[in-house]
Amino acid sequence: VSHVIGRTIPDDGSEAKDIAFANSLPERTDAPSPSGAMGLVYFPVAKELAQVESTIQNELSSDSAAVETLLNHSRSLGGKRLRPALLLLAAKSVGDVNPKHIFGAAALEMIHLATLIHDDVLDGAKTRRHQETAHEKFGTRSGVLLGDYLFTHSFWLASKTDSAGALRMLAQASNLVCEGEISQGASESNFDLTESDYLTIVSQKTGELCAVACGMGVKISGADNESVDQWTQYGRNLGIAFQIIDDVLDLIGDPAKVGKTLGTDLQNRKPTLPVIRALSVSDDGQRNRLLGLLREETVNVEAVVNELRSHSSIEYSRQMARSYAQRAVAFMDSQPASESNTALRTIAEMMVHRAS
Numbered sequence: 407v408s409h410v411i412g413r414t415i416p417d418d419g420s421e422a423k424d425i426a427f428a429n430s431l432p433e434r435t436d437a438p439s440p441s442g443a444m445g446l447v448y449f450p451v452a453k454e455l456a457q458v459e460s461t462i463q464n465e466l467s468s469d470s471a472a473v474e475t476l477l478n479h480s481r482s483l484g485g486k487r488l489r490p491a492l493l494l495l496a497a498k499s500v501g502d503v504n505p506k507h508i509f510g511a512a513a514l515e516m517i518h519l520a521t522l523i524h525d526d527v528l529d530g531a532k533t534r535r536h537q538e539t540a541h542e543k544f545g546t547r548s549g550v551l552l553g554d555y556l557f558t559h560s561f562w563l564a565s566k567t568d569s570a571g572a573l574r575m576l577a578q579a580s581n582l583v584c585e586g587e588i589s590q591g592a593s594e595s596n597f598d599l600t601e602s603d604y605l606t607i608v609s610q611k612t613g614e615l616c617a618v619a620c621g622m623g624v625k626i627s628g629a630d631n632e633s634v635d636q637w638t639q640y641g642r643n644l645g646i647a648f649q650i651i652d653d654v655l656d657l658i659g660d661p662a663k664v665g666k667t668l669g670t671d672l673q674n675r676k677p678t679l680p681v682i683r684a685l686s687v688s689d690d691g692q693r694n695r696l697l698g699l700l701r702e703e704t705v706n707v708e709a710v711v712n713e714l715r716s717h718s719s720i721e722y723s724r725q726m727a728r729s730y731a732q733r734a735v736a737f738m739d740s741q742p743a744s745e746s747n748t749a750l751r752t753i754a755e756m757m758v759h760r761a762s
């Protein structure tokens with residue numbers, strides 16, 4: 407028996423034992439299940455998602471009481487589980503799901519959770535997944551360290567896929583998420599940001615994890631490079647559509663449905679697509695009025711939204727999301743028909759209409 411990453415586990419070290427362990431995981435009934443309408447669409451991989459859930463719940467435990475307090479909070483959080491579902495559905499579209507996919511999917515969701523915890527520190531958000539954010543509950547230092555803990559633990563877990571290629575993809579995607587968040591931070595209060603700069607940031611900070619979900623899913627199944635690239639692009643397009651709608655929901659979403667603090671983009675002077683578009687089609691007078699609202703100490707979200715609506719820039723943003731989602735749908739239409747492909751097609755379509 408040895409002590410590995412905070413837990414006492416049998417020191418056998420063999421891949422066969424890892425796989426036997428994954429196969430023997432009970433489907434926990436106390437674990438949170440994917441929330442929202444999207445959960446229903448995941449049915450072709452429901453059994454495998456339950457294994458991912460068990461893996462996450464089992465991995466998030468520590469012999470240290472201080473660490474356990476933080477992990478207990480992470481374990482209790484729900485969430486849509488979009489990225490693991492994408493990974494498993496993509497894998498099933500091209501072959502069978504095996505325990506390596508389960509480890510990859512659990513690792514990916516853990517990376518996502520780490521980015522959310524750090525993002526909430528950066529954005530000063532108070533609510534996440536219908537609960538108090540980690541940094542709000544335990545303090546900023548604990549929030550930062552919990553995010554680090556989850557990042558490092560997820561790479562340990564990802565190494566169990568036993569695929570250097572998959573691990574490399576995951577590391578590169580995580581790196582690009584950070585790049586996107588850094589670029590976004592650097593563009594705060596820069597209301598000259600172009601649509602193309604915005605799309606680059608969105609593609610990195612959100613597109614990449616959806617991209618790697620699909621790419622890694624088919625990579626672990628043994629797909630060739632061309633196919634991995636196509637699936638990666640499908641995931642990226644879907645992720646870009648997802649973030650554009652997230653930015654719309656930040657302005658006009660229902661906090662009770664979305665389950666997280668909204669309005670933070672405006673308050674943190676993050677130029678998102680609806681704002682960028684309105685500014686670019688405004689005349690000088692309109693532009694100055696909107697800039698005045700955006701620069702107020704406490705931003706009046708309703709007043710800004712009224713301005714944005716008068717330029718149809720929310721509808722324009724939805725349309726942009728729709729065009730990325732349609733590219734994802736078109737790829738699915740080019741693939742052989744299967745339950746998993748239908749689910750992936752539906753998920754791409756749902757991106758544009760989601761309310762949570």
Ligand code: IPE
Binds near residue numbers: 487652762
């Ligand atoms: C939130 O992601 C962060 C964004 C990229 C917009 P999700 O909306 O997938 O968050 P959870 O996992 O459901 O909480």
Ligand code: IPE
Binds near residue numbers: 583587
């Ligand atoms: C965050 O973008 C994307 C991440 C890389 C975490 P947002 O800041 O818009 O995400 P939310 O709205 O807080 O979930």
Ligand code: MG
Binds near residue numbers: 525529531
């Ligand atoms: Mg945020």
Ligand code: MG
Binds near residue numbers: 652
């Ligand atoms: Mg947001």
